[in-house]
Amino acid sequence: MHPGFVRAPELLPTPTAADLPAERLAGTRCVWCGGAATDALNARLSVVKGELLRWEPRSCLPCLRREAERVYNIHIKSGARCTHRDYCPDSKALYELGMPQ
Numbered sequence: 001m002h003p004g005f006v007r008a009p010e011l012l013p014t015p016t017a018a019d020l021p022a023e024r025l026a027g028t029r030c031v032w033c034g035g036a037a038t039d040a041l042n043a044r045l046s047v048v049k050g051e052l053l054r055w056e057p058r059s060c061l062p063c064l065r066r067e068a069e070r071v072y073n074i075h076i077k078s079g080a081r082c083t084h085r086d087y088c089p090d091s092k093a094l095y096e097l098g099m100p101q
Contacts, residue, residue, distance in 0.1 A: 008093035009064070012070060031059055072094035
């Protein structure tokens with residue numbers, strides 16, 4: 001993927017939409033912990049109660065960084081294109097998102 005097209009928040013898996021309370025689906029609360037939401041994860045499509053739902057999850061910064069670090073660690077261990085000497089654009093974006101500056 002071209003580095004200009006990588007958006008790290010879009011690489012993060014979210015909890016199943018059907019299992020979330022309304023305020024987490026609406027993006028007013030963090031999708032993971034239910035705290036105050038500050039960061040957009042971008043629109044997602046999910047099937048909830050048999051209907052296609054477009055929702056816009058948001059996250060608090062601690063959860064965003066934790067999830068980015070978790071996904072980054074999985075990615076660099078299992079991604080065929082991603083080696084420790086030549087990280088791919090996805091891993092670079094996840095690293096920047098997950099590691100405090």
